[in-house]
Amino acid sequence: MIPGLPSAPFRLDRMRNASAQVFDHLRELIVTLVLAPGTQLHRNELADYYGLSSTPLRDALSRLGEEGLVDIVPQQTTTVSRIDVDGARQAHLLRLSLELEVVNTLPRAPDAALGLALEQHIAQQRLAAQLQDEAAFDRAGTAFHRQLFEHGQLADLWELLLRQGGNLQRLQRLLPRADAQGLLADHAGIADAIASGDGRLAMECVRHCLGDALEGVAAIRARYPEYLVPAADE
Numbered sequence: 570m571i572p573g574l575p576s577a578p579f580r581l582d583r584m585r586n587a588s589a590q591v592f593d594h595l596r597e598l599i600v601t602l603v604l605a606p607g608t609q610l611h612r613n614e615l616a617d618y619y620g621l622s623s624t625p626l627r628d629a630l631s632r633l634g635e636e637g638l639v640d641i642v643p644q645q646t647t648t649v650s651r652i653d654v655d656g657a658r659q660a661h662l663l664r665l666s667l668e669l670e671v672v673n674t675l676p677r678a679p680d681a682a683l684g685l686a687l688e689q690h691i692a693q694q695r696l697a698a699q700l701q702d703e704a705a706f707d708r709a710g711t712a713f714h715r716q717l718f719e720h721g722q723l724a725d726l727w728e729l730l731l732r733q734g735g736n737l738q739r740l741q742r743l744l745p746r747a748d749a750q751g752l753l754a755d756h757a758g759i760a761d762a763i764a765s766g767d768g769r770l771a772m773e774c775v776r777h778c779l780g781d782a783l784e785g786v787a788a789i790r791a792r793y794p795e796y797l798v799p800a801a802d803e
Contacts, residue, residue, distance in 0.1 A: 571614050573604040579619050588625035591615075592632050599638050599649055600738040606796045608649040610639065638735045651798045654786055657737040661782045664730050664737075668714065668779065671721050672771035676763045683720045687713060687760040691753065698749040706749060713756050741782060743789045743796070752778065 570576075579594065581587060598604040615626050630647055633639045640650045675683070690713035697705035718727035755778035762771035790797050 571604075571610060571618075572608055573598060574614075574618060575603075581620065586625075587619075587621055588628040588632075591619055591621065591625060591629035595629060595633060596636070596638065596735070599633070600735050600742075602739060602742050604649050606649050606651045606739075610647045610649065612647065636732055636735045652739045652743075652796055653736045653798045654740065654783070654790075654800070655798075657740045658783055660730070660734045660737040661779070663733060665776070665779050667723075667726055667730065668717065668775050669772050671717050671723060672759060672763060672775050673768040675717065675721055676766045676768040676771055679764055679766050680720065683716070684760060684764045686716050686720070687756070687763070690716060691756050691760065694749075694756065695753055698753065703746070710752060710756070717759075737782065740786070740789070743793060744782075744785050747780075 575598075581590060595604070595610075604610075610630070612623065612626055612630075616623060619626065630639060630641060634641045637653060637656055638650055640648045690709050693709035694706055694713070697703075697709055715724075715727050718724055755774055758774035759771055759778065762768075762774055790800070
């Protein structure tokens with residue numbers, strides 16, 4: 570059995586593309602570190618687990634390889650890749666640059682519907698914080714930021730950030746969790762700034778919210794050296 574693969578059987582939705590479902594499921598397991606870097610993904614075991622032939626599995630693994638989440642040696646092994654810190658840094662810079670532009674543009678045409686949607690995401694996050702449900706808190710936070718891109722008719726850019734952000738997501742899992750109340754305050758600040766038409770303030774709130782996502786990498790490298798791609802000087 571592949572370490573980290575859930576023991577419960579996977580249920581395929583016959584109305585959806587099988588390869589896409591496998592990709593989504595494996596990607597979630599990888600970016601949440603349930604499947605740790607270095608884990609070997611034996612294709613025969615994956616085929617048994619998902620109840621699929623080799624073709625949809627190959628397609629799903631190929632997509633994961635394109636995102637830098639697995640290393641594929643043809644005819645040999647597929648392994649969950651180590652975390653590429655340089656790739657994570659580039660993904661963070663891309664995310665910050667794009668989101669700053671988005672929130673600078675949205676206040677030029679304040680929209681009550683956007684304000685309501687953002688407040689709903691904040692309320693969901695606040696409830697999750699009260700329940701100490703970290704997964705729900707993270708989902709609501711992601712939905713908040715995605716809403717900004719979707720309302721700016723930039724949903725494709727959000728999808729690009731997701732595809733580029735696998736290493737960043739994994740690295741952030743190893744960092745100490747950000748203060749929940751601080752994140753809630755940042756999100757409320759972004760929503761209020763957009764509603765009041767203040768693009769400059771919205772950008773300041775985004776900078777504070779996203780911050781330096783890579784602070785603490787040295788400590789992670791010392792604690793989990795087997796999880797990270799070695800630094801150039803190692």
